[in-house]
Amino acid sequence: MVGYTLRRLIQVVFTLFALTVLVFVLLKLMPGDPAVVMAGIGAELEVIEGIREELGLNRPWPVQYWRFISGLFTGRLQAMTYHRSVWAVIFLRLPATVELGFFALIIALVVSIPAGLLSAIYRNSVLDYSVTTIALIGISIPVFWFALMLMLIFGVFLRILPVSGRGMSIALFGQQWLRVSFVTWSGFRHMIIPSVALSSVLMAMNARLTRASMLEVLRQEYVTTARAKGLKERVVLVKHAFRNALAPVVTNVGLQVGTLIAGAVLTETTTAWPGIGRLMIEAISRRDQAVVFGLALFIAAFFLISYVLVDLLYAYIDPRITYD
Amino acid sequence: MTEKTGKLTLRDVVLSLLLPGLGHLARGWWGKALLFLGALLLFGVTLGLAVAKGRLAWLAGPSDYWFSTVMMFIVLAATWALALFDMHRMHRARATEQYSFGYWSMASRRFSRDPKGIVGLLIIFLAVHIAVFAPFLTSGHSFKGVPGYYKPVQHAIKMDLRNFRSAPSSEHPLGTDNYGRDVLDRLIFGTRVALGIGAVATLLNMLLGGFLGLLGGYFRGVSDAVLMRILEVINSVPFLVLVLLVRGLWIEGGILSIMLILGIFGLQPARIIRSEVLSVREEDYVTAARAIGVPTWRIILKYVLPNAIASLMVVTTMSIGVNIIVVAGLSFLGFGVSEPTPSWGAMLQEAQEYMRTAWWMAVYPGLCIVSTVFGFNILGDSLRDVLDPRLK
Numbered sequence: 001m002v003g004y005t006l007r008r009l010i011q012v013v014f015t016l017f018a019l020t021v022l023v024f025v026l027l028k029l030m031p032g033d034p035a036v037v038m039a040g041i042g043a044e045l046e047v048i049e050g051i052r053e054e055l056g057l058n059r060p061w062p063v064q065y066w067r068f069i070s071g072l073f074t075g076r077l078q079a080m081t082y083h084r085s086v087w088a089v090i091f092l093r094l095p096a097t098v099e100l101g102f103f104a105l106i107i108a109l110v111v112s113i114p115a116g117l118l119s120a121i122y123r124n125s126v127l128d129y130s131v132t133t134i135a136l137i138g139i140s141i142p143v144f145w146f147a148l149m150l151m152l153i154f155g156v157f158l159r160i161l162p163v164s165g166r167g168m169s170i171a172l173f174g175q176q177w178l179r180v181s182f183v184t185w186s187g188f189r190h191m192i193i194p195s196v197a198l199s200s201v202l203m204a205m206n207a208r209l210t211r212a213s214m215l216e217v218l219r220q221e222y223v224t225t226a227r228a229k230g231l232k233e234r235v236v237l238v239k240h241a242f243r244n245a246l247a248p249v250v251t252n253v254g255l256q257v258g259t260l261i262a263g264a265v266l267t268e269t270t271t272a273w274p275g276i277g278r279l280m281i282e283a284i285s286r287r288d289q290a291v292v293f294g295l296a297l298f299i300a301a302f303f304l305i306s307y308v309l310v311d312l313l314y315a316y317i318d319p320r321i322t323y324d
Numbered sequence: 325m326t327e328k329t330g331k332l333t334l335r336d337v338v339l340s341l342l343l344p345g346l347g348h349l350a351r352g353w354w355g356k357a358l359l360f361l362g363a364l365l366l367f368g369v370t371l372g373l374a375v376a377k378g379r380l381a382w383l384a385g386p387s388d389y390w391f392s393t394v395m396m397f398i399v400l401a402a403t404w405a406l407a408l409f410d411m412h413r414m415h416r417a418r419a420t421e422q423y424s425f426g427y428w429s430m431a432s433r434r435f436s437r438d439p440k441g442i443v444g445l446l447i448i449f450l451a452v453h454i455a456v457f458a459p460f461l462t463s464g465h466s467f468k469g470v471p472g473y474y475k476p477v478q479h480a481i482k483m484d485l486r487n488f489r490s491a492p493s494s495e496h497p498l499g500t501d502n503y504g505r506d507v508l509d510r511l512i513f514g515t516r517v518a519l520g521i522g523a524v525a526t527l528l529n530m531l532l533g534g535f536l537g538l539l540g541g542y543f544r545g546v547s548d549a550v551l552m553r554i555l556e557v558i559n560s561v562p563f564l565v566l567v568l569l570v571r572g573l574w575i576e577g578g579i580l581s582i583m584l585i586l587g588i589f590g591l592q593p594a595r596i597i598r599s600e601v602l603s604v605r606e607e608d609y610v611t612a613a614r615a616i617g618v619p620t621w622r623i624i625l626k627y628v629l630p631n632a633i634a635s636l637m638v639v640t641t642m643s644i645g646v647n648i649i650v651v652a653g654l655s656f657l658g659f660g661v662s663e664p665t666p667s668w669g670a671m672l673q674e675a676q677e678y679m680r681t682a683w684w685m686a687v688y689p690g691l692c693i694v695s696t697v698f699g700f701n702i703l704g705d706s707l708r709d710v711l712d713p714r715l716k
Contacts, residue, residue, distance in 0.1 A: 014553075015553070018553070018557045019560050019561065022557060023561075026570060026572070026573060031573065136698065137694065140697040140701050142649050142656075144653065145652075145690035148672065148676060148679070148690065149687070152683055163679075258559075258562045258563075262563065262565065265562070265564060265565065266564070280565060281657055284569070284572055292569070296561055296565070296569070299561055299562070300560040304560050
């Protein structure tokens with residue numbers, strides 16, 4: 001197991017390396033110059049040149065690439081258009097996204113798992129049809145439009161929830177990277193719309209997955225055996241079926257990190273939530289190559305490591321699986 | 325009861341060519357006749373509208389749309405081909421009196437009994453018809469505006485600043501946007517853009533991803549390793565973020581560049597085809613074929629591809645929906661279809677600013693996206709049930 005984990009981690013490092021090269025080349029080919037953005041409208045040519053010199057934009061590509069990579073590892077790489085280091089920019093924005101993603105996930109699981117289980121147990125009933133139809137509609141709804149509709153209904157028409165922004169937030173223990181908003185009433189109210197919107201896709205996906213997995217388990221012979229020996233249906237379901245049905249659902253949550261981040265980019269832009277999703281869009285439009293580079297590396301690392309963890313978790317939950 | 329003549333008579337061919345489904349009707353195959361005729365009824369009504377309003381040449385539209393338009397006509401041609409093929413198959417079954425219980429005939433029987441698939445098909449047909457006949461459905465034809473303007477898009481593209489953000493009325497059934505452009509007209513033309521990009525990008529995905537997956541899965545070795553590494557790198561950032569980055573350096577490219585970017589980077593099908601091929605190539609019949617010296621290309625065409633085609637169909641249908649959502653997301657973020665070409669995502673972006681005063685700008689484009697994508701998803705879902713009965 002240790003050998004397998006090590007091999008996977010080495011693979012992750014190589015993938016990340018290839019990704020950074022890809023992202024770097026894309027950034028360099030992109031039209032638009034961060035120096036021009038920084039200098040502002042109508043700046044002198046010398047000023048722009050000075051900024052280019054300062055940012056190292058006039059050096060050869062390999063040198064710039066090395067600057068980015070080494071700068072990220074030492075933490076000294078400065079963002080080009082924000083007056084902070086890249087990591088500071090990212091970690092200032094990170095807690096908002098983590099908070100949002102976490103609540104979206106909780107909402108999604110709390111709704112989708114019971115819905116999926118019930119719809120599998122009462123298969124072909126009205127309940128089942130409504131759950132599967134709603135789930136199908138759910139995966140067809142773009143998160144940003146869902147967010148817009150929630151804003152329209154609860155913010156504009158009913159006026160019971162704030163339309164956008166993050167509200168009041170508190171830095172736990174005085175640490176900026178632990179700044180959370182759900183602890184305050186205003187922050188909590190601001191969070192409802194974006195997290196419900198973000199959870200919609202996860203909800204639909206998980207409900208479908210839970211249903212499929214539960215149906216699969218109910219077909220197994222041990223369930224038939226359990227029924228045949230006269231156990232109460234409730235005992236069969238709770239003791240024999242639920243646990244086995246939920247294993248793939250739980251591990252799949254790790255694989256949904258990607259959906260969550262892509263959804264966060266859109267939801268945060270829609271609801272003006274100051275997280276890393278919105279940072280990504282901002283940095284791309286401001287041509288801040290350093291921030292985009294750091295953010296892409298960060299997201300990819302997060303992503304790949306969660307994949308490895310999922311594989312390990314799967315082996316832990318299901319002892320039949322070994323990787324060596 | 326119809327007679328058991330085997331041959332596909334000239335009459336049936338002509339009937340089917342005349343109107344897909346007519347041949348079926350003549351034979352008393354009601355269910356299928358209704359399906360094909362229903363699709364063509366829509367076609368006929370909209371075409372009639374086209375002729376009534378005068379200009380068939382409008383169908384082509386300005387250069388922006390030619391690509392999407394071509395795609396739409398391919399879909400319509402496919403309806404004809406399908407009807408003819410279906411006639412042929414059923415005739416053959418009657419002729420030999422061997423009602424086939426093969427995989428495909430079982431699947432098609434299951435499909436015609438599945439309401440989900442029919443609903444999906446109907447939604448998609450409706451969307452395709454709206455896209456093809458867009459110029460005749462819009463109100464722009466009656467606009468006596470600037471000469472030299474392409475008439476059908478007058479209201480969709482031409483600004484009318486006196487009427488900005490006016491609420492739904494008889495003149496503008498779904499209201500107007502911030503520049504006084506008719507929301508309904510923009511939605512109708514947006515259908516072309518959404519379906520066109522979705523279909524072309526998915527076609528590219530399938531060709532490229534299918535080819536790579538086949539290569540990797542069948543030949544293993546170096547090509548497989550390279551493919552898997554590429555997929556891993558591409559999958560390590562969310563698809564939307566990757567597309568945003570690539571789109572950043574080709575922002576001027578218009579619709580064609582979005583099609584290409586989505587088509588090239590959406591390599592997900594490769595993974596599915598690969599795993600399918602991996603399992604098929606170990607089957608005894610493939611080994612047997614290889615042992616008697618059947619050339620590799622023939623093995624792939626005859627044994628491997630037909631087995632992969634079922635999952636390919638499901639993936640294709642679903643990924644058209646996914647691509648439509650991604651394009652809408654891109655346009656919403658300002659990285660997609662650029663003004664003044666109407667697209668659902670960009671309309672939502674504009675709507676966001678004026679939500680307090682103009683709800684109609686935000687509601688309708690989203691409804692279009694949801695219903696279209698729902699059509700593809702429900703069809704894909706039904707195809708999955710039908711083609712893979714093990715999952716039932």
